[in-house]
Amino acid sequence: MLGLAGQSADGSDCFIGGPYVLHVEHDRAQIVWVTPAGTDAGSVAIEANGGEEQQNVKAVVSIPLFRDRNSEEDELDHLRHLSKVEELQPHTEYHYEVQCGDGESTASGRFKTPPKPGESVPVEFVAVGDGHANTINSSYIRISEPVGEIKPDFVIHAGDLRGGRGHDWSRWEGYLKVARPYLQNSIFLPVVGAHDVRPARNFRSLFAFNDPDGNPDDEDDAGTYYTMQYGNILVIILDHVYEIEEQVQWVEEVLSQSEAEWIIVSSHESWTSVASRGNWLRNEYYKDFSRIFEEHGVDIVITAHDHMYERRIPFGSKGVKPVHYITINSNGNSRSVRPSPVVAGGIGKREHVYTHFRVDGNQLEMDVIKYDGTVLDRLELIKDDDGMYQDEVMEQAVDLDLAHKLSHIYTGQSMTEGLRYERRDIMGQFKSQAPENGESVVLKLNTGNASDHERDVSRFPLGSKLIVYEQNDPSSWQTEKQIIEITGDTTEIEVTAPDNMIHDVEGFDPPLELEVNIRVDGRDFERATIRPTLTGSGELDKVNLEAPSSNQWVPAKPVFAWEEMPQAREYQLQAGLPDFDNVKIDTIVTDTHFKYSNGLEEGEDYVWRVRALNEFEGPWSDEIRFHVNRSTEQGNFDPVSFGDNLVPAVDKIEVPSVNFGSTGRFRGENSMFTWLEADGVLPLKVRGGGISHFQDRGNVRINLIKVANADTVDRDHSVPPDGEFYEVELVSPSNGLHELQWNDGNDRTALEWPEGQPMSIRASKEHPFSFQRGFHLYFYVPEGTSVVAGHLSSHSSVDFYDGSGNEFTGWQNTEDGEGSFVIPVPEGLDNTFWSVEGERNRTLSLYTVPPYLARSTEELLLPEELFETEDIPTSSRNDETPSRIELEQNYPNPFNPETIISFSLPEQEHVTLEVYNVAGQRVMTLLNEVKPSGSHEVVFDASDLSSGVYLYRLQTNDYVKSRQMLLIK
Structure with a gap:
């Protein structure tokens, strides 16, 4: 035993x-x-x-x-x-x-x-995705531990098991250790993700997709797709990268031969999405796969990649048995939600979750669970003897709290008590109030358009019956026998309400809904809800813009904000060159703010506008002109200067244990900083002659310099053998900081030194550092840092990771792939060690954090000034008396939920500092007291306020000054 x-x-x-x-x-x-x-x-x-x-x-x-x-x-x-x-x-x-x-x-x-194929037994399985488990300290453990406690029969991981590049072994090691709670106690079904390839060799080796009886093959483009039959459940795993065309044929063959009662498919990228990074119909084979899934009765498609949780049914799904698409985000940076014209029904959430499935015979239950155990969403499917979903399940009630955020995307209004979950492939609203008995009303239909969001029904020749029912009383449904015909390019239809239509329910006077059973090109779209507007005619007014304000200077990735309009279902935002000759931004959003992450052209002037949308299109707002900062000095971010008196970080602060990175190789004239003890020896392994056409043309000249007095204390100018490592020992009679300089005559050099030897690269604005080979380095983000900013010669194939090992996305300049970058520091992730990795031929400068990088935290050298303490209260700094009253811009801005407001007084004053909303209402008084001369800081906590633009005003006896700030939650 x-x-x-x-x-x-x-x-x-x-x-x-x-x-x-x-x-x-x-x-x-x-x-x-x-x-x-x-x-x-x-x-x-x-x-x-x-x-x-x-x-x-x-x-x-x-x-x-x-x-x-x-x-x-x-x-x-x-x-x-x-x-x-x-x-x-x-x-x-x-x-x-x-x-x-x-x-x-x-x-x-x-x-x-598994049971034998076809045998029906109770089964439990779990699906996760976007794990991004890069280190042994990854927050993914919050998901892997509760999954491990379930001990499911099998676990599907929908890809991106780890972050970074697929060839970086340290991140594979991090994943394997963090995922142990479920890996050891369940059958594992991995899906290859975007971060698991490039190349896929380790993925294929770790999960035995190469020949297990011999060496792995050298082909990276072999697809990793397969199946598993677990009793009456067929699981199909797809590869979104390689052999897509072959998989289309393979999937159809597998499904045509399957007699499984339940069919689950998993792939990494989702074909339909409401995530900010998602592309609707992004996969050229989407139509092939979706047709096959529908024709062969696939029940659920599990995906990841979009960094949010979604449950949806795409337009065109069979009404009698739609395919449910589930997107899972277990640890990736959460993405924002945007309305999609190609999906219907369901919800979307910016949450880290796993999905727990239970299958027993003809019944499937899915719980979507957050890491704290909260059930975020639930789906129940019951099949009849013909394998179709039963009606009562198709019409199950949606948890209003879960569906609230996205309800207006799918239904055209906020969820209210009694609303039921139904198919809504084509949506519309009454143009006027609900009709009386026998009265005709004009309906305006909103069908959506995947490319430009136009409202038209010209491509939907429809024939249907009309159903009318009370919103809170489905038993009052009445059926009208007439057939509704919509032809041509009309967007309106006249409908006569039936004489026996029930209007009143005691104590409740709800708006009425019309439903039509729609068939398009012979395909049944089931019920499509047409519901009345909530306010009179539903006409929309102009939207009031908040930020950027007129002629404001903004970063290249600005945040736009405007006032909410209660009747609006969504908003259309446009920004472009003056007169909108060249529209740069044209997007539909559901919130009242939007951050443009792709980046506008530095130094250009732009105009922007917004209009509200429901079944109508409101008028455009007034156009506001703004300017994009031309360089970092003009406010995109403030570069920070750090001293060059460096000390080992490990001697000053607690440093986490991390996997060793790499510095790559070097070329030309370079230098690094190192720390030596008195009479210490710095052993190096050096390999020159890295470029064949430079071989035998020179040697690697190495100098060790004492930084305090700039004296060269040792050197090595020997002529090494080309392409082979040779050993060098450099000795200093002094302890402390030294600079290691070398010049290889542009003949690529590799350096190695003992692990743990303090050795750091400088990559500052004045001294950018160029990498000739791939690198993976750590740097420090001091307490209070709001953004990590700098410059890269190329943004492609470079990744930044925060102190928890989570990868940042969306910071790259995707148009020309180079230039400045700005990465906001998430709350609680300052005063931590971040890392950056990239491929060769990248030149890096850091502007807002100490510009020193090392292959591990224990080798990092940092400016000594970071560890010097001063007896200065945080609320008042009186080192130097200001010459005049000044109110500074809050920092950080935008913020969530706290920001710091700073001001200076040349003499003692009675001060009031108050915060107002854009309607001029005071929401908080921060100060109302006498303050001494000097510089002061006040922390503003907006935890109880909603997102939006706020004003803060400083007032003394003879001074009043206001500034704007933006709260984004």
């Missing part, structure tokens, strides 16, 4: 990753784990729950993993081991134990084999 059944790994260094279970059928499985190369591969023992140990475990097969790309020099000191287990019993729980190295290190887990 196994003694550790179901236990986790013991934490030994012997297990770098795993064990975990892959490619399971009802009678076989594969168990995989990763160890250091010098460790014995170990062995596997397995037994049925409470039974005898199995004797059908195959020999262990080991293959190498790779640090970077497909070259032997990048081979890691790690091995992936795989053992096949055969002759298992169907639907049986097994416990396994892996012995590693000398046999004293063990790890164990459990899994349950």
Whole structure:
């Protein structure tokens, strides 16, 4: 009997990753784990729950993993081991134990084999996605631990298991360790994501998509798509990157042969989306896949990539059995929501979640669960004997709290008590109030258009019956026999209300809804709701703009804000060159603010406008002109100066343990800073002659300089062998900060030094640093930093990660791919160590944080001034008496929920500092007291206020000054 059944790994260094279970059928499985190369591969023992140990475990097969790309020099000191287990019993729980190295290190887990195909048994499975688990301290543990406690029969991961580049091994190691709670106790079904490829070699090796009995193949473009049959559930895993055309044919063949009662498909990228990063119909094979899914009765499609949770039904789905599309975000940076003209029904949320499925016979339940255990959304599907969803399930009530944010996208009005979840493929509203008996009214239909949001029904020749019912009383439905015909390019239809239409329910006078059963090109779109407006005619007024204000200077990625209009369902925002000769921004949003992340042209003047939309299009607002900052000095962000007296960070503050990065290789004249103890030796390994046409033309000249007096204390000007490492020892008689300078005559050089030796690159505005090879470096973001800003010669193939290992997205200049960048610092992630990684031929400068980078936190050198403490109260700084009263711009701005307001007084004054909304109403008094001369700071906490523009005003006896600030929640 196994003694550790179901236990986790013991934490030994012997297990770098795993064990975990892959490619399971009802009678076989594969168990995989990763160890250091010098460790014995170990062995596997397995037994049925409470039974005898199995004797059908195959020999262990080991293959190498790779640090970077497909070259032997990048081979890691790690091995992936795989053992096949055969002759298992169907639907049986097994416990396994892996012995590693000398046999004293063990790890164990459990899994349950599938029933035979077609056999119906209760099944539990979990789906996660966008894990972005880059480090062993990743916040993804908030998801992986509760999933592990469920011990589901299998786990689907919809891609982006880790962030960064697919060839960066350190992030794979982070994922394997953070995901242990569920990897060891469930069958694992991974989907290749955007961050798991480039190239996909480690993904294919770790999850045994290459030949498990030999070396991995060298082709990165082989698709990783497969199936698993778990009783009456068929799971299909797709690859969104490679062999797409082949998969279309393969999927149709698989589905045409399947008799499974439930069909689940998972791919990384979603084909329809309401996320700010999503592209509607982004995949050229979308129509092929969607047709196949509908024709063969796929129930649920699970995706990720868009960094939000969504549940939706695309336009065109069969009304009798629609395909439910689920997008999961378990740890990626949350994206904002935008209205989609190609989806109907469902919800969208900016939350980190996992989905817990329970299938029993003809019933499927899905709970969408946040990391704190809160159920965010729930879906229940019940099939009849023909495999169709039962009507009462199709019309189940939607939790109003869950659907509130997106309800206006799908229904045209806010959710109210009694509203039921129904198909809404084509939406419209009454142009006038609800009709009386026998009265004719004109309806204006809103069908949407995927390309330009036009409202027209010219492409929908419709024939239908009319259904009228009370919103809170479905039993009052009345059916009118007449057929409604809509032809030509009309956007209006005249409908006569039936004489027996019920209007009044005691104590409640709701608006009425009209529903039509719509068929388009022979396809049934089921019910489409046409509902009345909430306010009279529904006509819309001009929108009042808030920010940017007239002639305001803004960053290249500005935030636009305007006043809310209660009748509006959404807003159209446009920005472009004066007179809108060239429209740069044209987007539909549901909030009253929008951040343009792609970046406007620096130095240009623009105008912007907004109009409200519901079933009507409101008039455009007044046009406001604004200016985009021409450079960093003009307010895009304020560069910060730091001193050059550097000290080891590890001696001053607590530094986290991180995986070692890399500095790449160097070319030309370069320098780094290092810290030595007295009479210390700096051992280096140097390799020159990295470029063949420079070989034998010179040597690498290395100088060690004491920074305090600029004296050269040691040097090495020997002539090294080309292309081979040679050792150099540099000695200084002094301790402290030194600069290591070298010049290789433009002949690419590689340097190596002992791990833990303080050694930092300077990449400042005055001294940008150029990387000739890929790099992965750490830097420090001091407390109070609001933005990480700087300059890059190329924004492509560069990634920034915060102190929790989460990747930032959307900061790149996607048009020309170079120039300044600004990354807002999330709350609580200042005073932490961030990292940046990129490919070769990138030149980097940091402007707002100390411009020093190292391959690990313990090697980082930082300006000593960061650690100097002064006995100065935070609310008043009286080092120097100001010459006049000044009210500064709040910082940070925009903010959420706190910001700092600073002001200066040349002499003692009675001061009032108040905050007003844009309607002129005072919302808070921050100060009303006498303050001494000097500089002062006040923290403004807007936790209880809603998003929008606010004014803050400073007033003394003879001075009044106001400024604007923007709160975004």
